[in-house]
Amino acid sequence: MVDSQTDSRTRILDAAEAIVQARGVPALTLEAAARDAGISKGGLLYHFASKEALLTGLLGRLAEAMAVDFDKAVTSQPEGSGRTARAMLAWAFGAAVPGCELQDRAAAVFLAAFHHDPALLDPIRAVFARMRAALAQDGLRPGAAQAIMCATDGLFMSHVFGLYRLTEAELAEVREALDMLLEPAR
Amino acid sequence: MVDSQTDSRTRILDAAEAIVQARGVPALTLEAAARDAGISKGGLLYHFASKEALLTGLLGRLAEAMAVDFDKAVTSQPEGSGRTARAMLAWAFGAAVPGCELQDRAAAVFLAAFHHDPALLDPIRAVFARMRAALAQDGLRPGAAQAIMCATDGLFMSHVFGLYRLTEAELAEVREALDMLLEPAR
DNA sequence: GTAAGTCAACCGGCCGGACGGTATAGCGGA
DNA sequence: TCCGCTATACCGTCCGGCCGGTTGACTTAC
Secondary structure (H helix, E strand, C coil): CCCCCCCHHHHHHHHHHHHHHHHCHHHCCHHHHHHHHCCCHHHHHHHCCCHHHHHHHHHHHHHHHHHHHHHHHHHCCCCCCCHHHHHHHHHHHHHHCCCCHHHHHHHHHHHHHHHHCHHHHHHHHHHHHHHHHHHHCCCECCCHHHHHHHHHHHHHHHHHCCCCCCCHHHHHHHHHHHHHHHCECC | CCCCCCCHHHHHHHHHHHHHHHHCHHHCCHHHHHHHCCCCHHHHHHHCCCHHHHHHHHHHHHHHHHHHHHHHHHHCCCCCCCHHHHHHHHHHHHHHCCCCHHHHHHHHHHHHHHHHCHHHHHHHHHHHHHHHHHHHCCCECCCHHHHHHHHHHHHHHHHHCCCCCCCHHHHHHHHHHHHHHHCECC
16 A cells, blocks of 8 residues: 555555555545554544544645645746746656656645645645746746646646546647746836 | 526526635535525425435536536637647646636536546546547547646646645746647658 | 653454335325 | 326435544643
């Protein structure tokens, strides 16, 4: 199920994410998470006093991972106009094809948390707000950066719900189209 | 809760959608749907033999409404290159601001159905596939039309999960940026 | 050095409640 | 009378949460 050795807390979180990914939100029960993490239900409840606490833990971890990952994408882009938007494109299209581990994790945590209580997504909302703030002063035409973010979010949603999946060729074409929006303010 | 007079079947579907919108997916129980539809649980089960049947009914209705609405948006656009993409923009941005009734309904049905069984979304997937097929032969630069669809889907997702909400001014800016992608193949 | 005490970590069984689904009886119009 | 529709009562299951108890490592006391 999940690597032993690592501390129980992260083993539980890993197991919970894996369950949602593999068997869906309804399958995420405290018993199942405990079992897959290799501990008893009581043991799980020692670390997370309620299901909500477990979900809060999942979200905190995800929000931090997303923020770190995104910041890394930004700093790896050359400075200048449209830096944040370029980072977002690189981030989204880099994650869309391969293991896209973070993408899958995000989808699972999103759905599980939202199902229990939409307010649990607040940490993620904060991350998105930060991204939007950075995009707003990116030096691009107003709206262009936000349009790029919407597009990457749309790709993410199509992935979450499995509505459609673009081939690599299609992805490249979409990216090429979005690159057009990167030209600085006219 | 829901208008009387109309036949029970649609009253039940309306009530189910309203419950999810108002109180979330977990609140959608057969009892609650029956009560809000002004009917007993047994009565509901006469019309929908199981919860899955109820969700299937919701999805069928939604898929048809979406297809009809989208086709209407297409035919109301002048013919020519990029017609489908223009329709999609008009559709999404027309629905993003006001009552956006269909948008809210879609969100509710999406979440409820996906939670029960992701395969239930197949009718919706068919609608999306039709849209993508229409976009692919829209006469635009390859990828531009799909990029527009991704952007509108992103707007939809931000709405579903309440991740962020654009002001009308921001929406107008985003649309202006996306309009740039409408220029015919270079 | 060892006995006593302490504390975090964990176990596993139990309970109350809710939900999906079934069974069966009742009602009103054609 | 028959049939479409509705109401009521009930069952089995499952899940979240709780609780008493256990282990083992580490400190302290003598």
